[in-house]
Amino acid sequence: MEVFLQLLINGIMLGSMYAIISVGLTLIFGVVRVVNFAHGELLMVGMYAVYLLFLKFGIHPYIAALPVVVLLFLIGVLIQRFIIQPLLNADEHIQIFATVGLSTALVNLALMVFGADLYSVNAPDVRRSLEFGSFRVLIGQIVMLGSAIALVIGLHAFMQKTTLGRAIRATAQNRNAALLMGVKVDRIYVISFGLGAACVGLASALISPLFPATPTVGTYFVLTAFVVVVLGGMRSMYGAFFGAMIIGLVDSLSAYYIAPDLKEVVYFAIFILILIFKPTGLFGLGRGTE
Amino acid sequence: MTQHTVTATPATSPLRLIAQITRPQVYVSLLALSLILLIPLGSGSPFLIHVFVTICVFAALSTAWNIVGGFAGQLSLGHMMFYGIGAYTTALLIQHFSLTPWIGMWIGAILAALVGVVIGYPSFRLRGPFFSLSTIAFLEVIRLLAIHFNGFTGGSAGLIVPLKIGWAWMVFSDKANYLYIAFGLLLVTIAVSLIISKSRLGYYLIAVREREEAALAAGIDNTKVKLQAVIISAMLTAFVGSFHAMYLTFLEPATMFSLGTSIEVAMFSLIGGLGTVAGPLLGTVLVVPLAELARGWLGASANGLHGFVYGTVLVLITLTLPAGLVGTFGPMVGRLVDKLPGGGRRPEERAAPALRKLEGPKGEPILVTKDLVMKFGGLTATEDVSITLRRAEILGIIGPNGAGKTTLFNLISGFLKPTSGTVAVVGPKGAMISPTTPDGFARAGVGRTFQIVQPFGRLTVLENIMIGAFLRHPGVQDARAVALRVAQTVGLFDVKDVEARNLPIGGLKRLEVARTLASEPEILLLDEVMAGQNQKDTMGMVELIRSIRDTGVTVIAIEHNMHAIMSLSDRIVVIDSGRVIAEGDPNEVVRNRKVIEAYLGEDYVDAQGL
Numbered sequence: 001m002e003v004f005l006q007l008l009i010n011g012i013m014l015g016s017m018y019a020i021i022s023v024g025l026t027l028i029f030g031v032v033r034v035v036n037f038a039h040g041e042l043l044m045v046g047m048y049a050v051y052l053l054f055l056k057f058g059i060h061p062y063i064a065a066l067p068v069v070v071l072l073f074l075i076g077v078l079i080q081r082f083i084i085q086p087l088l089n090a091d092e093h094i095q096i097f098a099t100v101g102l103s104t105a106l107v108n109l110a111l112m113v114f115g116a117d118l119y120s121v122n123a124p125d126v127r128r129s130l131e132f133g134s135f136r137v138l139i140g141q142i143v144m145l146g147s148a149i150a151l152v153i154g155l156h157a158f159m160q161k162t163t164l165g166r167a168i169r170a171t172a173q174n175r176n177a178a179l180l181m182g183v184k185v186d187r188i189y190v191i192s193f194g195l196g197a198a199c200v201g202l203a204s205a206l207i208s209p210l211f212p213a214t215p216t217v218g219t220y221f222v223l224t225a226f227v228v229v230v231l232g233g234m235r236s237m238y239g240a241f242f243g244a245m246i247i248g249l250v251d252s253l254s255a256y257y258i259a260p261d262l263k264e265v266v267y268f269a270i271f272i273l274i275l276i277f278k279p280t281g282l283f284g285l286g287r288g289t290e
Numbered sequence: 291m292t293q294h295t296v297t298a299t300p301a302t303s304p305l306r307l308i309a310q311i312t313r314p315q316v317y318v319s320l321l322a323l324s325l326i327l328l329i330p331l332g333s334g335s336p337f338l339i340h341v342f343v344t345i346c347v348f349a350a351l352s353t354a355w356n357i358v359g360g361f362a363g364q365l366s367l368g369h370m371m372f373y374g375i376g377a378y379t380t381a382l383l384i385q386h387f388s389l390t391p392w393i394g395m396w397i398g399a400i401l402a403a404l405v406g407v408v409i410g411y412p413s414f415r416l417r418g419p420f421f422s423l424s425t426i427a428f429l430e431v432i433r434l435l436a437i438h439f440n441g442f443t444g445g446s447a448g449l450i451v452p453l454k455i456g457w458a459w460m461v462f463s464d465k466a467n468y469l470y471i472a473f474g475l476l477l478v479t480i481a482v483s484l485i486i487s488k489s490r491l492g493y494y495l496i497a498v499r500e501r502e503e504a505a506l507a508a509g510i511d512n513t514k515v516k517l518q519a520v521i522i523s524a525m526l527t528a529f530v531g532s533f534h535a536m537y538l539t540f541l542e543p544a545t546m547f548s549l550g551t552s553i554e555v556a557m558f559s560l561i562g563g564l565g566t567v568a569g570p571l572l573g574t575v576l577v578v579p580l581a582e583l584a585r586g587w588l589g590a591s592a593n594g595l596h597g598f599v600y601g602t603v604l605v606l607i608t609l610t611l612p613a614g615l616v617g618t619f620g621p622m623v624g625r626l627v628d629k630l631p632g633g634g635r636r637p638e639e640r641a642a643p644a645l646r647k648l649e650g651p652k653g654e655p656i657l658v659t660k661d662l663v664m665k666f667g668g669l670t671a672t673e674d675v676s677i678t679l680r681r682a683e684i685l686g687i688i689g690p691n692g693a694g695k696t697t698l699f700n701l702i703s704g705f706l707k708p709t710s711g712t713v714a715v716v717g718p719k720g721a722m723i724s725p726t727t728p729d730g731f732a733r734a735g736v737g738r739t740f741q742i743v744q745p746f747g748r749l750t751v752l753e754n755i756m757i758g759a760f761l762r763h764p765g766v767q768d769a770r771a772v773a774l775r776v777a778q779t780v781g782l783f784d785v786k787d788v789e790a791r792n793l794p795i796g797g798l799k800r801l802e803v804a805r806t807l808a809s810e811p812e813i814l815l816l817d818e819v820m821a822g823q824n825q826k827d828t829m830g831m832v833e834l835i836r837s838i839r840d841t842g843v844t845v846i847a848i849e850h851n852m853h854a855i856m857s858l859s860d861r862i863v864v865i866d867s868g869r870v871i872a873e874g875d876p877n878e879v880v881r882n883r884k885v886i887e888a889y890l891g892e893d894y895v896d897a898q899g900l
Contacts (some may be wrong), residue, residue: 096418102601105604230423261437
């Protein structure tokens with residue numbers, strides 16, 4: 001029983017990490033209607049940025065979050081402006097190829113610059129564990145959970161309460177109607193992609209102390225993020241959050257009870273089943289076949 | 291419409307096939323292909339032989355991928371699963387049963403085809419990026435399973451192919467032998483791709499890719515043709531995998547089921563031109579040598595360089611040449627090649643096969659609906675509609691906007707399944723049958739047009755009509771002849787070589803009729819085909835519908851052009867709020883009080899004192 005509870009705790013902590021990555025993916029898909037296959041590589045770029053800031057200037061990852069979020073926002077803006085925007089009316093497969101190509105280019109760029117070695121940020125304070133009775137949690141994980149909750153609530157409030165948020169929602173629901181209402185749709189897309197990428201910037205700062213940066217770290221996380229987003233119904237922030245929690249739990253439990261190297265098989269199986277039988281997501285919050 | 295007689299001409303006698311070689315397109319292609327063999331053999335350099343074996347392997351993989359990813363438009367990013375299955379099956383069969391790879395590769399191919407069907411069947415309902423994601427997920431699952439069951443596959447540590455040298459074991463000390471086999475595989479793959487592109491299957495795949503609904507209406511079983519594409523593609527990919535395993539002599543899950551390689555294979559097709567026969571080969575020839583040379587010269591320091599170049603090229607191509615090299619420059623090069631000796635020949639025109647004879651006595655019930663009800667949530671769009679269509683009549687359906695006319699059409703063509711009630715049509719043997727799918731209805735002889743036109747945008751007008759014609763004429767030449775005849779009848783002959791997406795709305799409406807007509811239906815459902823036509827074309831359309839009926843076809847037409855529908859119809863059914871409110875002779879129907887109420891409101895009826 002104690003093992004089980006510890007596994008639950010681990011699962012929720014893992015889930016909060018997936019949640020932060022997935023929220024950005026959901027935002028981009030929900031508004032721009034483009035599946036960003038390069039999302040994981042944005043995380044990778046962010047993690048190297050955090051590492052470099054730490055190495056060169058000794059900046060703590062949590063403080064590095066600020067510049068890295070801004071950096072990622074700008075990268076997102078550039079991607080949307082110069083790659084996605086020109087392809088908005090192109091065939092779907094061309095959009096897929098464009099982000100897949102970007103992903104391939106970024107992974108290999110990192111391989112050229114940093115090689116295949118692992119780079120870890122040494123932040124012992126974040127890796128210290130707190131003990132609650134016989135259960136233990138890393139401080140970094142608690143920060144992650146708090147950040148995930150704050151991010152989802154904050155983004156939701158932003159979408160509901162601000163003019164910009166309302167314009168983003170209007171664009172997501174009907175691009176043409178929003179255009180007719182005077183919303184500068186192209187700019188909304190640029191901002192949304194930037195915001196989605198900025199979420200990944202936050203994620204990279206929080207993940208860096210816990211996971212080493214490698215060229216393929218993004219591929220590892222993004223496949224999971226896709227599972228989460230599909231599970232959560234593609235468009236819904238809260239859906240993504242709960243989807244992430246479920247995948248975190250599945251990850252933690254199946255690694256222990258089935259086999260460590262088969263946990264991905266379990267959630268890819270869930271992914272395939274959801275896509276095929278319940279494309280609106282587990283909570284019926286989206287429309288996956290659109 | 292005049293009846294044409296069939297002239298029997300054997301399409302592919304051996305002599306004709308050999309005569310083809312005098313065509314410049316054929317001899318230029320063969321010469322270009324032979325360079326792949328001659329350059330490395332002429333140089334005798336082992337490195338060049340290796341580069342060209344790699345080119346053959348990737349060109350064959352990309353050509354096989356293109357059958358699913360290009361022709362059928364299903365962007366698989368997990369295609370290496372078929373390659374890996376072929377490779378592992380062959381290697382394991384040698385290891386455990388000393389089975390020669392020449393047989394093992396067939397078992398691997400069959401296994402790959404089975405996996406393709408099992409994965410494709412559920413995944414094909416997914417659209418665009420979600421299909422791609424599911425193929426990635428399947429690839430990952432297979433890769434992880436291959437690592438997990440290490441007792442069987444050797445796991446991450448890998449598997450070494452038993453080294454028995456000789457043709458029987460496909461392992462050689464003279465590397466040139468590998469080149470012969472790789473080149474042979476490439477030729478087979480390209481031949482299969484070429485045959486598909488020139489056959490009904492090729493046209494059907496493009497139709498499904500462009501518009502699933504219109505493809506169904508043309509009688510195409512969408513899932514079936516996509517599965518056919520997957521089976522062919524998976525088998526070819528597995529063959530290449532089997533060979534490549536023997537060439538590499540070492541298998542590990544990370545390279546056999548690689549996502550990166552799956553993307554590369556798709557990328558070569560995009561660069562060369564998706565959905566073209568020569569594109570995948572051209573893309574591979576242009577990109578692979580660069581990467582291999584970089585690897586050869588720079589060694590390990592080039593780690594990541596080729597991938598970076600691949601990715602960048604991929605992004606640039608999507609932004610500048612989305613149709614790929616062959617798609618963009620192919621037609622131009624084709625015209626140049628045609629100027630060479632032996633060129634400039636046009637395919638001989640062939641007489642269209644005879645129209646299908648429609649049998650059965652005039653006036654017999656040909657389509658019967660019984661108590662049809664269609665509910666969308668709380669809304670009842672169709673309520674207790676029972677109508678009987680009689681052979682060779684023209685039945686007009688009128689009613690105010692939102693009355694449920696198009697819903698009724700969708701019910702009697704299989705695009706909607708009724709909440710309750712039945713639809714039956716006369717089957718081939720005269721008995722009433724009830725098909726369950728749109729393509730089933732089309733095959734039973736119910737042809738429909740769409741109110742919102744559904745052209746196959748990237749096909750020419752003639753090819754659009756051919757998609758319809760294929761239903762009764764599987765041969766490409768026959769279908770083309772039928773389509774030409776129909777284009778003439780409907781008034782699209784002058785624009786037959788225009789891409790459908792460039793037609794104005796009036797032309798698109800006629801194209802809807804043409805495509806449906808080409809499928810030689812017994813019952814023709816016309817949904818507002820007069821809309822968007824000028825006065826003269828409307829008169830032409832009325833004449834056309836009459837002449838179609840005179841060939842024995844039964845017509846149901848939804849129409850808002852009252853003048854046209856009244857003069858055309860033998861009988862009128864009026865629908866309002868999903869119910870039939872009047873039925874009968876056109877002249878009686880227009881005087882019916884309920885009908886006037888439905889169109890103009892009760893007040894009008896009262897004020898006129900009707």
